[in-house]
Amino acid sequence: MSALCALPPDFDSTYFRSALSQFATGVTVVITRDADGALHGLTVNSFSSVSLEPPLVLWSLANKARSMPAFQECSHYIINVLAEHQVDLALRFSRQAENRFEALAFETSRTGLPILDGAAAWFECQNRSRYQEGDHVIFVGQVERCQMKPSRMLGFLGGRFLAIQPGESL
Numbered sequence: 171m172s173a174l175c176a177l178p179p180d181f182d183s184t185y186f187r188s189a190l191s192q193f194a195t196g197v198t199v200v201i202t203r204d205a206d207g208a209l210h211g212l213t214v215n216s217f218s219s220v221s222l223e224p225p226l227v228l229w230s231l232a233n234k235a236r237s238m239p240a241f242q243e244c245s246h247y248i249i250n251v252l253a254e255h256q257v258d259l260a261l262r263f264s265r266q267a268e269n270r271f272e273a274l275a276f277e278t279s280r281t282g283l284p285i286l287d288g289a290a291a292w293f294e295c296q297n298r299s300r301y302q303e304g305d306h307v308i309f310v311g312q313v314e315r316c317q318m319k320p321s322r323m324l325g326f327l328g329g330r331f332l333a334i335q336p337g338e339s340l
């Protein structure tokens with residue numbers, strides 16, 4: 171058996187997606203601005219921490235995403251971590267038909283990006299590096315500013331949204 175080559179999968183992508191959905195995540199909305207000043211953003215649950223020093227995070231973006239050119243070219247983006255009451259935003263930023271920024275309540279970050287009202291946390295990132303892998307691009311961001319407002323979190327598990335309640339530790 172070669173350590174250099176992966177075996178072809180013995181499962182289809184529907185099964186793979188289901189297996190991945192057994193891993194509970196939070197839900198974020200990642201937003202940037204293009205050179206003309208237009209905002210682009212989408213719902214993302216691939217967000218993860220990478221490094222403490224320097225402070226790095228990652229997320230991945232589908233090659234087919236309409237916002238890909240904006241994220242490839244921007245100097246900064248902001249990652250808003252959604253709270254329990256923000257399912258509507260998670261849906262708004264994942265559906266094609268929606269005008270995602272219409273009547274959206276936000277403050278503006280140091281680099282002019284939307285900090286969504288009610289977000290549980292936000293990370294303002296410099297667009298440090300990008301890695302093409304399969305049908306996604308992995309974005310690594312260097313966090314320049316972040317803030318948190320401890321809240322009940324919005325979670326995603328088994329293809330459904332759920333509230334992540336602070337409770338007793340196991």
Ligand SMILES: Cc1cc2nc3c(=O)[nH]c(=O)nc-3n(C[C@H](O)[C@H](O)[C@H](O)COP(=O)(O)O)c2cc1C
Pocket residue numbers: 197211212213214215216217229230231232234235236237238260263264265266326
């Ligand atoms: C809970 C949830 C998590 C998602 N996570 C991701 C993700 O990590 N990366 C991604 O590319 N799309 C993700 N999506 C899908 C995008 O939000 C969706 O395809 C969106 O319409 C893409 O926007 P765009 O084509 O305007 O860039 C997720 C959708 C949902 C509902």
